[in-house]
Amino acid sequence: MSTTKKLAATAIAAAVGASTLAACGESKDSATDGGSKSGTVTLVSHDSFLASPAVLKEFTKETGFTVKVLKSGDAGAALNQEILTKGSPRGDVFFGVDNTLLSRALDNGLFTSYEAQGLDRVAAELQLDREQHRVTPVDTGDICVNYDKKYFADRKLAPPQSFDDLIKPEYKNLLVTENAATSSPGLGFLLATAGRYGDDGWQDYWKKLKANGVEVVDGWEQAYNERFSGSAGGKKAKGDRPLVVSYASSPPVEVLYSEPQPQEAPTGVSTGTCFRQTEFAGLLKGAKNEAGGKALLDFLVSKKFQEDMPLNMFVNPVVKDAQLPELFTKHGVVIEKPETVAPEKIAENREQWVKSWSSLVLK
Structure with a gap:
């Protein structure tokens, strides 16, 4: 949302x-x-x-x-x-x-x-x-990693489909995400990793993601329209990151606002990286x-x-x-098993998670 x-x-x-x-x-x-x-x-x-x-x-x-x-x-x-x-x-x-x-x-x-x-x-x-x-x-x-189909097709490289994929060497320096302290999708992506790896594992995951060259920007607009290579805005700004934290519904938008409308969305969704x-x-x-x-x-x-x-x-x-x-329905993606975190747990941990994330990733 x-x-x-x-x-x-x-x-x-x-x-x-x-x-x-x-x-x-x-x-x-x-x-x-x-x-x-x-x-x-x-x-x-x-x-x-x-x-x-x-x-x-x-x-x-x-x-x-x-x-x-x-x-x-x-x-x-x-x-x-x-x-x-x-x-x-x-x-x-x-x-x-x-x-x-x-x-x-x-x-x-x-x-x-x-x-x-x-x-x-x-x-x-x-x-x-x-x-x-x-x-x-x-x-x-669903907040999910989106990918630029052309980038991966040109290099004959399969796009990542899971959180574990994102820390593999072949995807080094490819992902841009939003600041969890200032952005709703950025916070959602942080919560997704907390849901996936738990209290004892999410910080270690972000250390690996940082070592693999993740870029952090303030908000969605900058990440998607300026840094991502797969959006119309990204092309104009010559974005060079083919992976971005966005939404499962972003591909239909690319189709709707393209002139002429393509038969297939130019972007895809890494379905194993999502938060509801x-x-x-x-x-x-x-x-x-x-x-x-x-x-x-x-x-x-x-x-x-x-x-x-x-x-x-x-x-x-x-x-x-x-x-x-x-x-x-044609260009969107249905996420069958998104990560979720109980509202009570979010309430109890959100501020500390964001503080710890900022210390780990932004320093």
């Missing part, structure tokens, strides 16, 4: 989007559930939120509420701003906190409990706060338009919105009956 995101390809689409995406309307539910009479509901988000205007107009038609989107940088930056303004939030709903940062949001008491309508169509394992319903799952995505990311939305405590916020949370798990996400934010729906578009 910015950087944040996003969510892989999410970051490619991040630059697109208007701050107000639907026509104004008076809410037919504005006097209920403690909501204000305002016809506008404000969604605070990371920069990668994007929805089709027609879909948000449908929300307005159904509820009377207009959606105003307030974008606030990457996922970490957006969350930090809400923590600083908690109790007097800048909007009604916050979207974009993922499982790597969820404990920070919950520990700071940012959200009011609300069980969204339609939540019964979302798998129980994605409902990480199902006892209190302070957040609602909206999408999933789930993004959530929540009703902000102190929201001025609580009724509108609840209606919006219901809408975010509606089939209409869920089916709109894949080619806008390049993430996977969480509802069981949502259909994926053909381009997404």
Whole structure:
């Protein structure tokens, strides 16, 4: 799922989007559930939120509420701003906190409990706060190493498919990743190695990865569009790294935004290097338009919105009956066994893991 995101390809689409995406309307539910009479509901988000205007107009038609989107940088930056303004939030709903940062949001008491309508169509394992319903799952995505197909084909070298492959001599000086302290995919990749090698092994793995020439940059945009040789941005910037930490959904983005569209994506996914990311939305405590916020949370798990996400934010729906578009299924990759780390363990160890990682890799 910015950087944040996003969510892989999410970051490619991040630059697109208007701050107000639907026509104004008076809410037919504005006097209920403690909501204000305002016809506008404000969604605070990371920069990668994007929805089709027609879909948000449908929300307005159904509820009377207009959606105003307030974008606030990457996922970490957006969350930090809400923590600083908690109790007097800048909007009604916050979207974009993922499982790597969820404990920070919950520990700071940012959200009011609300069980969204339609939540019964979302798998129980994605409902990480199902006892209190302070957040609602909206999408999933997989952070994975991507590779430049042409680079490896030209050299008759098989692309790496696992974490163990990345530390082999034949892949020396080929990988670029993001800073785990400043980037959502960078943090996800760190968590993936913690999940794969455990408390006693992940630091040794990163020592080997560093010895094998891994490059670390601040964020996804720099890694993918400047240093990676396989993206359109990378080609313009003459990137020389054929391996990059991005998302399993990045290949469909390369196809969608290429002119003309190729029959095959120019990039691939190392399927044994992935970490599952789930993004959530929540009703902000102190929201001025609580009724509108609840209606919006219901809408975010509606089939209409869920089916709109894949080619806008390049993430996977969480509802069981949502259909994926053909381009997404044809060029995307399904990750059968991504690495995961329990939210409680992330909460307990995240800060120390990042501190230790920084000491190991950045010094």
